[in-house]
Every structure is written in C-alpha cells, then in structure tokens.
Amino acid sequence: MRFEESIWDQTRRHFLTSTASGLGAAALASLLQQDRLLGDGPSVDPLAPKPSPLPAKAKQCIFILPAGAPSHLDLFDPKPKLRELHGEKPPASLLENVRFAFVKKETAVLAGSAREFTKHGECGMELSDFLPHLGGCADDLCLVRSMHTDAFNHHPAQLMLCSGVPRFGRPSMGSWLNYGLGSEANDLPGYVVLTAGRGSSGGVSNWSSGFLPSTYEGVVFRSEGEPVLNLNNPPGIDRDVQQQGLETLSKLNRRRFEQVQDPEIASRISSYELAFRMQAAAPELVDLSDETQETLDAYGVTRKEPEKFDFRGGGANVYKQFATNCVLARRMIERGVRFVTLVHASWDHHSNIDEELGYNAGMADQPIAALIKDLKQRGLLDSTLVVFAGEFGRTPLWENRGGNQSNVVGRDHHPSAFSVVMAGGGIKGGQVYGETDEIGWSPVKDPVHVNDFHATILHLFGFDHLRFTHKFKGLEVRLTDQGGKVIQPLLA
Secondary structure (H helix, E strand, C coil), X not given: CCCCCCHHHHHHHHHHHHCCCHHHHHHHHHHHHHCCCCCCCCCCCCCCCCCCXXXXXXXXEEEEEEECCCCHHHHCCCCHHHHHCCCCCCCHHHHCCCCCCCCCHHHCCECCXXXXXXXXXXXXXXXXXXXXXXXXXXXXEEEEEEEECCCCCHHHHHHHHHHCCCCCXXXXXXXXXXXXXXXXXXXXXXXXXXXXXXXXXXXXXXXXXXXXXXXXXXXXXXXXCCCCCCCCCCCCCCHHHHHHHHHHHHHHXXXXXXXXXXXXXXXXXXXXXXXXXXXXXXXXXXXXXHCCHHHHXXXXXXXXXXXXXXXXXXXXXXXXXXXXXXXXXXXHHHCCCCEEEEEEECCCCCCCHHHHHHHHHHHHHHHHHHHHHHHHHCCCHHHEEEEEECCCEECCECCCHHHCCCCCCCCCEECCCEEEEEECCCECCCEEECEECCCCCCEEECCEEHHHHHHHHHHHCCCCCXXXXXXXXXXXXXXXXXXXXCCHHHEC
C-alpha cells in the first residue's frame, strides 16, 4: 500500500516520455492521472481527495498540542498515595539509571498534587478541578493514562509526538494523512496550524512535510489580521493582473513538469493556484461575524482575560486567541480541511506550577469542551478525531534545580508516563485506559507507547500503519518506523 511510484513505474514512465509517438504522450497523461498528479482537467492537484485503503471512521483531525508538556499528575491522573508521601525522599532504586533535565537526585523529594479530583459523567472519569468543562464531556472522552515516550527534552519529544521519531526531516502526522487521503477543502490548505501563546520548542518542525512534497506541510493561519502572511496582493496589483501572471507561470511549470515529473513542481503549481483561491476563502473563514453570540460565549471568545497573565504561556489576549482558534478549527473542519493543529506554549512548569498550570488550564478547558460539544451537536464528532496531547509528562518529584528543594515548586520532564485525551473519530468514549503506579511514575497496566498512539490514529483513518509507506533514499519509510501497534480497546 505504498503511496509512491515503484522502480517499474519510473522505468515505464521514462520509456513513455522518450517515445516520440502521440500514444506515448497519451499514456503518460493517463499515468499521471492515475498517480493523482493531474486532476480531471488541466490542473495538477496533489491534494485531490483519495479514498482510504481500509474502512475508516475518522475523516478529519483536530490535534491540540499543549507544547511544553502538561502535568498528568495535576490534570488527569490522581495519586492519593503520592500526596501521602509528599516531601519524602523516593527510594534510591527508583532514581537509578534515570535521566533528568534538572532534578538533582541527591536532594529530590516526592511531590503530591494540590489539586482535587472529581468523578464526572456516567463513566465516573476522575479529572482535576482545573478541568470542570472537560468534565462535562467525560462520556465522550477517552483518557489514556499509560502513555510513554523515548525522549526527555522538549524538541525531540515534540518531534516524536508529531512525526514518530525524535529527529528532524520526517513528515508530521498531518502531512502523512494529507499525503494518503488528500483534502476535501478546495479553497483552503489540507493541513492548517493555529498558534497561541509563545512559540513551541519544535516550531515549524512539528508540522513539517519532511521528505514528502511541500504541498503536504502545515500552513500557519493567524486568528487576527491577514490570515496568512503575504497572501494578499501588493498595492497596484489587481486580481485580473494576478491571474494572468499565474496562468503564465503555470504554463512554464507544467512544461517543466512534463519533462521531469518532479512532484515538487506539482506542489508548486498547486500552491500557486490554492493561494489564488485562498485570497477570497481565508478572510471569510476568519470572520466570525456569522457565528451566534451564544456560540462565541460557549467557546469563551468573549470571556474576560485574567488580570495576571505574565506567565510563560500567557499574554494580554491569549484566552481570546485560543478560544478563537478552537472556533476556527471547527469552521475549517466544516470546510473540509483534513488536519488542524492547535499549538499553545508553554506548559513547561518547572516552577510556580499551581498558578501557571491553573492559568493554562483555564485558557484551554472551556474552549476545548465547547469544541467537542459543538462538533457533536453539528454531527461532525463521529468523523472528526479530537486529540489533546503533550510531548511527555512531569515528574512526581519537586524540581530542585541547583540542589535546593525549596527554590521552586514545579516538576521536571518525565517521558516515562503521561496522559492524552481523545474524542470522536471512532474512539470509544467514556473510558479510562491504562494505569500508572501509585505515584504516577510509569505504567503498570496497558502501556501505550507514542508509536502505538500513531498506529491507532492511522487505523482510525483507514490505514494499516505497517503498509502505509513512502520510498525515501531506498527505504520504505513509515510514521511508525520505530514500532507500534493498534490499541484495539480504544476503538468504538
């Protein structure tokens, strides 16, 4: 089920392009049509919709990335035993062969959470008092408490979460899905990124197309001002003049494409044509004047900003910005965008965790819950997978940078255990899957590696993750190169 041409296809194409007969040219056009490098007409469209190879329940995805890694212990995974042991030294055996970013082992102490956890919904899902609105969606949520990953620093861990491996140059999950399925959005990119707060550690590499053609890369939209930088025409260039220039450029690109069949040329042609259409579609998308006041209030777009916002994830209008991004994500799903990533940074709480995590959770809780409820009310949740996932968890230890256990009240990086939340798109809601030990250090039941997470998402979209590959430098490369299996109990 490889989505790139074989050596035989390349040889066959070379023969046909070198054949001087009209039959060879016609056959070449037919091959390009089959490879979806040509649309029904003269347009080259790498994002033309494609059916999934296997039955699929998910068609689109909204992936919410709280960059910096939220604390599972303070949001999703209650540990009363850890609270009992608060301030005590952990067993020396627990810290053997463990690598920390900042914790000093010799003075480390256990740290219970100050949060209160309450059961929600018919399923009785326990969530932190920082997440009251998400609690109202509990019966639609699947909470996985047994996640673990391989990387303990932010950038490599974000790369692993988004692209399957902790290194540069690989396609993100959104790029893989656009590559495999195309997009139903005619006037918008197939993969859109919305940001709030400060930039994430991984930055653009979190939504890169890697070695796939650049048309599958995430396009960053802004919630205010010009939706995409440099999208509008410069002064003195009207739409007719632009169209004439675009047609001339397209002819030149197509001529070159016929000579070399480079997919990047197809991407270039498609990008120019899409940008032309986006000039009308994008401003309409970000104009929320047709949304009801009830909807804007439900998402928290109109809520008052906190008086104190000078946190590492804060800003003068971050609450409004994140809430607006959640509304825009739903509007993009309605318009056929395949994959939307919402990024907010930073959740890297090495200090002042109660106040700063409270700020971030207050920003995210209401809009995300409203998004899930809105999608459900509009009949879109069954086919739209919503994910909330950071790159790793936080230590059950107070951070004691510099060896002083009283200088900060925060938690260090912790790849051994964390939690993710999913809803819709074929996920079985109303369940908690997996368990960590009594202090939240590592999974003790049903562990889920980040690549298992990827395999499961690809399955929801109708792909066998072992067969969904792309040939790169002689290798059949896939999102789950490092392993992974579908976690069947997560599926509805």
